Amino acid sequence: xxxxxxxxxxxxxxxxxxxxxxxxxxxxxxxxxxxxxxxxxxxxxxxxxxxxxxxxxxxxxxxxxxxxxxxxxxxxxxxxxxxxxxxxxxxxxxxxxxxxxxxxxxxxxxxxxxxxxxxxxxxxxxxxxxxxxxxxxxxxxxxxxxxxxxxxxxxxxxx
Numbered sequence: 001x002x003x004x005x006x007x008x009x010x011x012x013x014x015x016x017x018x019x020x021x022x023x024x025x026x027x028x029x030x031x032x033x034x035x036x037x038x039x040x041x042x043x044x045x046x047x048x049x050x051x052x053x054x055x056x057x058x059x060x061x062x063x064x065x066x067x068x069x070x071x072x073x074x075x076x077x078x079x080x081x082x083x084x085x086x087x088x089x090x091x092x093x094x095x096x097x098x099x100x101x102x103x104x105x106x107x108x109x110x111x112x113x114x115x116x117x118x119x120x121x122x123x124x125x126x127x128x129x130x131x132x133x134x135x136x137x138x139x140x141x142x143x144x145x146x147x148x149x150x151x152x153x154x155x156x157x158x159x
Contacts, residue, residue, distance in 0.1 A: 020055075024063070035059040042072050046107055048141050049074060076143040079104045083118060083131040083149035091126050091156040098131055098151065104142075113138050120151040128152055 020038065022031050036059040043051035051074070055067040084099040098118040102111055119134030129151045133144055 029062075033060065033062065034065070045074075047074065048076055076141060077104060077106045078145050079138050079142040080145050080147060081118075081133065081136065082147045085149045086152075087131070087149065088152040088154055090154050091124070095120070095151075098134075100136075102138075107141075109138075109141075113142075124153065126153050126155040 025031075025033065036057045038055065039057040040053055040055045042053045045051055051072045053070040053072050055070075058065050080103045082101045082103070084101070087096065087098055089095055098120065100118055102114065105111075105113075114136065116135030116137050118131055118136055120131050121129040123129055131146075131148050131151050133146050136144065138144060
């Protein structure tokens with residue numbers, strides 16, 4: 001009998017499934033001819049990466065059981081960054097700190113993992129400028145997806 005474990009990861013940081021493939025039975029036997037309980041164990045870790053998976057648990061007096069090692073891959077979770085609307089300044093003033101909200105944290109993470117700042121398209125003339133991710137990051141476990149907004153530079157009032 002050969003055991004194969006197929007595992008995938010996506011969606012909510014860790015989403016996996018398992019499938020056991022049996023082969024090599026004879027005389028009309030199937031998995032019910034095995035004793036014990038199938039179990040699998042994966043390598044330790046919750047960060048993005050590939051982890052080994054091993055199977056164990058079945059017993060048999062009639063079969064030699066071979067477990068084929070598998071892997072589980074944890075991929076980046078998507079973290080949605082939503083730039084706040086109505087951010088602006090008056091021509092000639094210093095840019096304010098651009099603000100945003102974030103959604104999609106997993107595994108107990110929160111906004112404390114965020115570093116850096118949003119930026120905007122370059123230019124100082126009165127007009128509309130697109131807000132971009134700039135240096136904002138959440139580390140290797142997240143892929144940032146920006147819902148952008150416009151930054152407005154208003155004309156200065158003449159006195």
